[in-house]
Amino acid sequence: MVLLVRAPAKSRERWQLPWRSLRPGETIDDEAAKLARKSLGTAPSLVEQVAAFGDKRRHPSGAELSVAFLALVDEETGEGVVGDAMWHAVEDLPPLPPRQRAMLEGVVTSLRSRLDQSPIAFHLLPSIFTLTQLQEIYELLLGRRLHKASFRRSLHAAWLVEPTDEWRSEGRGRPAQLFRYAPKKRRSGRRGVRFGA
């Protein structure tokens, strides 16, 4: 889901990505963090620069140059958004200003491509979660189904999570054990060379 805010009345599009102009003397990272906090009503669990966009496409600010940032919150926290902001499904977005449309596509693409390098998925979950929840996040972001046993084996080998004593029953079947994100110190050299794309 993407957080959009209502555009001023005279705007052609009715929704926009949250944005602000860079004030002299401020750093873009600080400004991005402030904007995220203000839009969400709370601090996001991750804020990261993605790319700069300086083409001729229109941006509401009129700026020559725009820098896109990614901020993530888990679903539960995201329910507390304030003001005229609203979550929209990525696959079903209203019209956006052209440059913002390009910025959003860049952010989503970057999110997918760095999913295996960076523990991005954990920022989209509460601090305690089931492995099925975690796998569903990965499947959502990667856009394909994953093999359950294999997913858990890899996860175990990576020492990224640790079990808690809690179990949660989600409807019918056997309750799932709850885990927390707890990366252990280890950095295995990756094997092989992949010649992708």
Added chain:
Amino acid sequence: MVLLVRAPAKSRERWQLPWRSLRPGETIDDEAAKLARKSLGTAPSLVEQVAAFGDKRRHPSGAELSVAFLALVDEETGEGVVGDAMWHAVEDLPPLPPRQRAMLEGVVTSLRSRLDQSPIAFHLLPSIFTLTQLQEIYELLLGRRLHKASFRRSLHAAWLVEPTDEWRSEGRGRPAQLFRYAPKKRRSGRRGVRFGA
């Protein structure tokens, strides 16, 4: 190797990354391409945006915001640089303006991390090359030795190169067959999920 240009006399550092200010009405990609052509004396084989830098570190332009671009040429082409530009080894660079130092580190890191997704290495080679040359580029960028037989197997499986009829003798041993970059089919679905870092 990194192409640096001489800084104006009053500058504290004697060398700088090539840079230019964004002119109103121009796109950053066009401006980057022009700057690369002007600095190299010829068009690079790849120009790509890496990241924006808007912290308080000093940049020669005095701009609030700088956008770093990566441009690649092969060694042979790079010998034809014009003006007061000179190639410097990445491991042995002269002092640079602070923000440019950060920009360069970001570019090199990005280069390494995307090496498996993007055919970056081929932009650093002439159009015709030996597989040993290609492997040396990968080893240089990855910073580790690769297994010869395994490297060639992966390369063959990826359908990225095709052999030519030419062979080249480099000193003593058996001559090496020359290859050209000729990506055939699109990639098949990558296996597994890697939980890196």
Added chain:
DNA sequence: TCAATAGTGTCTGTTAGACATTATGGA
């Protein structure tokens, strides 16, 4: 002839994916 480099065949350990099975709760 020897030395050096290119290129390949074979074996082994690791691991992703398929499949099956057990475990444990709710209806």
Added chain:
DNA sequence: TCCATAATGTCTAACAGACACTATTGA
């Protein structure tokens, strides 16, 4: 009881890395 979901054991195919070997040149 049946059913749904969690969790795990086993087999197989794919593949990275090690090793050894052949091929082909220059000295």
